[in-house]
Amino acid sequence: MAFKVLVCAKQVPDTNEIKINPETGTLIRDGVPSILNPDDANALEEALKLKDKYEDVTVHVVTMGPPQAETMIFECLAMGADEGIIVSDRAVGGSDTWATSNAISAAIKKFGDYDMIFAGRQAIDGDTAQVGPQIAEKLNLPQVTYVEEFDISEDRKEVTVKRQLEDGYELIKVATPCMLTCIKELNQPRYMNMKGIFNKNKDIKIWNAADIEVDLATVGLKASPTNVYKSFTPKPKGKGMMLAGDTEKELAQDLLIRLKKKHVI
Amino acid sequence: MNFELTKEQSFVRQMVRNFAETEVEPLAAEIDAEHRFPVETVEKMAKYGLLGIPFPTELEGAGGDHISYAITVEELSRVCASTGVICSAHTSLCCWPIFAWGNKEQKEKYLPDLLSGRKLGAFGLTEPGAGTDAAGQQTKADDMGDYWLLNGSKVFITNGGYADTFVVMAMTDKSKGTRGISAFIVEKGDEGFSIGKTEDKLGICASSTTELIFVDCKIPKDRLLGKVGDGFKVAMSTLDGGRIGIASQALGIAQGAFDVTVEYMQARKQFGKKLSQMQALQFGMADLKTKIEAARLLIYRAADMKDKHMDYSEAAAMAKLFAAETAMEVTTKCVQYHGGYGYTKDYPVERMMRDAKITEIYEGTSEVQRMVIAGKTFKK
Numbered sequence: 001m002a003f004k005v006l007v008c009a010k011q012v013p014d015t016n017e018i019k020i021n022p023e024t025g026t027l028i029r030d031g032v033p034s035i036l037n038p039d040d041a042n043a044l045e046e047a048l049k050l051k052d053k054y055e056d057v058t059v060h061v062v063t064m065g066p067p068q069a070e071t072m073i074f075e076c077l078a079m080g081a082d083e084g085i086i087v088s089d090r091a092v093g094g095s096d097t098w099a100t101s102n103a104i105s106a107a108i109k110k111f112g113d114y115d116m117i118f119a120g121r122q123a124i125d126g127d128t129a130q131v132g133p134q135i136a137e138k139l140n141l142p143q144v145t146y147v148e149e150f151d152i153s154e155d156r157k158e159v160t161v162k163r164q165l166e167d168g169y170e171l172i173k174v175a176t177p178c179m180l181t182c183i184k185e186l187n188q189p190r191y192m193n194m195k196g197i198f199n200k201n202k203d204i205k206i207w208n209a210a211d212i213e214v215d216l217a218t219v220g221l222k223a224s225p226t227n228v229y230k231s232f233t234p235k236p237k238g239k240g241m242m243l244a245g246d247t248e249k250e251l252a253q254d255l256l257i258r259l260k261k262k263h264v265i
Numbered sequence: 266m267n268f269e270l271t272k273e274q275s276f277v278r279q280m281v282r283n284f285a286e287t288e289v290e291p292l293a294a295e296i297d298a299e300h301r302f303p304v305e306t307v308e309k310m311a312k313y314g315l316l317g318i319p320f321p322t323e324l325e326g327a328g329g330d331h332i333s334y335a336i337t338v339e340e341l342s343r344v345c346a347s348t349g350v351i352c353s354a355h356t357s358l359c360c361w362p363i364f365a366w367g368n369k370e371q372k373e374k375y376l377p378d379l380l381s382g383r384k385l386g387a388f389g390l391t392e393p394g395a396g397t398d399a400a401g402q403q404t405k406a407d408d409m410g411d412y413w414l415l416n417g418s419k420v421f422i423t424n425g426g427y428a429d430t431f432v433v434m435a436m437t438d439k440s441k442g443t444r445g446i447s448a449f450i451v452e453k454g455d456e457g458f459s460i461g462k463t464e465d466k467l468g469i470c471a472s473s474t475t476e477l478i479f480v481d482c483k484i485p486k487d488r489l490l491g492k493v494g495d496g497f498k499v500a501m502s503t504l505d506g507g508r509i510g511i512a513s514q515a516l517g518i519a520q521g522a523f524d525v526t527v528e529y530m531q532a533r534k535q536f537g538k539k540l541s542q543m544q545a546l547q548f549g550m551a552d553l554k555t556k557i558e559a560a561r562l563l564i565y566r567a568a569d570m571k572d573k574h575m576d577y578s579e580a581a582a583m584a585k586l587f588a589a590e591t592a593m594e595v596t597t598k599c600v601q602y603h604g605g606y607g608y609t610k611d612y613p614v615e616r617m618m619r620d621a622k623i624t625e626i627y628e629g630t631s632e633v634q635r636m637v638i639a640g641k642t643f644k645k
Contacts, residue, residue: 071272074272074276075276078276078280191280191283191284191313192276192279192280192313193313193314194277194280194313194314194315194317194318194327194329194333195314195322195327195328196314197273197276197277197280197327197329198273198322198327198328198329198333199328200328
């Protein structure tokens with residue numbers, strides 16, 4: 001009995017390397033490497049762990065993007081995924097989260113029989129954390145976001161996940177198939193494997209809008225309800241300071257001195 | 266002519282750099298100080314397929330090429346030269362001769378375990394009295410009809426203390442000189458085979474360098490590698506490939522020292538400005554960078570020739586000669602540019618300088634590389 005696990009992934013500019021043009025307020029993308037979105041690497045790792053555990057598990061990565069996304073899919077396959085699917089078409093270009101989730105859920109419907117979907121919490125370029133939950137809604141699947149622990153029952157009909165909250169966590173049981181969005185606390189993604197890198201039979205499929213049978217009125221820039229009204233670069237904050245002292249009293253004293261020096265008190 | 270890495274080679278660099286910086290670098294100073302062989306790193310290298318890169322998948326290799334292998338040793342050595350040579354000696358000196366010279370049964374028996382990293386390999390040629398002059402082998406193998414009987418010892422054997430499989434040269438007919446040497450596969454645990462002294466060295470302190478001792482060591486007949494008398498050819502062809510590995514190790518050491526020095530020079534201020542703003546030092550670094558890049562091109566060329574089954578013996582000798590001397594020059598200068606701090610163990614450049622020296626010595630000294638190159642130049 002095959003158990004098919006889907007992973008939603010995105011190729012993103014490495015924001016650690018990115019700089020912002022101070023005059024125009026736009027991203028300088030030149031020479032910035034494209035990487036597998038970090039939370040998506042955690043999603044893939046959790047899927048690969050299932051594959052390690054059960055022989056019949058197959059892992060399928062689905063992404064939407066330009067043909068260059070193949071580089072990211074190559075990396076996912078070199079880490080151990082079985083198949084990569086790239087939804088790539090001019091018709092889907094410029095999609096916001098709503099239009100993107102229309103396209104990806106259409107691709108997942110076309111993929112058909114799946115037992116689990118993992119996605120990263122959010123992509124480091126847009127930081128919306130919307131696409132995963134939207135896909136779940138459109139596929140009418142139960143979803144849990146911010147997953148930091150994952151366990152699956154013996155019959156694989158139910159998973160127990162720990163969902164991170166700002167001030168605690170929730171333990172949730174959910175029936176499969178379901179959509180889980182993953183955070184970095186969930187696991188440590190593995191490296192690519194040499195055998196994976198050199199595997200000549202990498203299964204990479206490129207699907208266009210017609211392949212996924214999506215209503216063209218629901219994808220792409222024109223179909224996207226989101227409009228960017230304005231963007232701005234926040235001014236860098238001043239350097240923080242550390243109070244010196246071993247005891248609370250000393251720390252308080254140091255604080256008082258600093259405040260007095262600034263004539264705050 | 267194409268100077269760009271393939272997609273696979275680029276991913277190999279990305280993967281091994283990430284692996285080296287995360288798994289290897291944090292241990293480098295510690296295992297150097299403790300002279301400790303990093304068993305845990307070897308297990309991780311095995312897990313990710315770093316111990317069988319340029320061999321076919323049917324034998325549990327990664328199905329890669331020799332440039333990818335060179336990049337792997339380079340990236341490992343960039344943070345830890347001891348870890349680099351564990352991979353290099355295993356791959357080039359043990360897996361390769363069994364792959365190239367072994368018969369079908371030998372390949373099927375030994376290579377899956379070696380290429381997957383379940384077992385580690387080593388190579389034994391050097392003896393107390395036979396270094397560069399390999400023909401002076403004293404270790405002998407007597408044909409006892411049903412088995413070979415090995416007696417003698419080998420020294421300076423990389424991975425010696427932790428290897429499971431050894432390719433060992435021994436004299437089967439003293440009267441024939443180099444044509445009287447034969448190659449054998451020896452296994453850890455063979456009766457009469459033991460590990461002797463572990464060397465205390467200047468550098469690559471975490472690499473296990475030991476003596477191998479054979480006292481009436483019985484070796485089954487099917488462990489002869491190649492034919493009787495092929496041993497010298499096995500050894501020389503193995504070392505040709507090994508030189509690509511050691512050149513890559515030297516390149517990695519040089520690149521590692523260079524990279525930390527660039528960082529240091531951008532932080533360190535003297536006379537009110539950063540070292541990186543001083544032209545004398547800038548020019549020095551420019552020279553080093555140029556030599557590192559030249560070494561890299563020589564190495565990748567030799568590796569590419571090996572993949573294409575061309576005669577790469579001279580190319581490998583040039584690559585190793587140049588890379589080793591570059592590593593020594595770069596690390597010495599990098600210690601200099603660090604000043605007093607560079608001489609302390611608070612910075613990695615002193616370790617890199619100690620590690621660099623061996624690359625001018627093992628798997629053929631720089632003098633031997635010149636002999637190989639001169640030999641090709643003036644052959645009749």
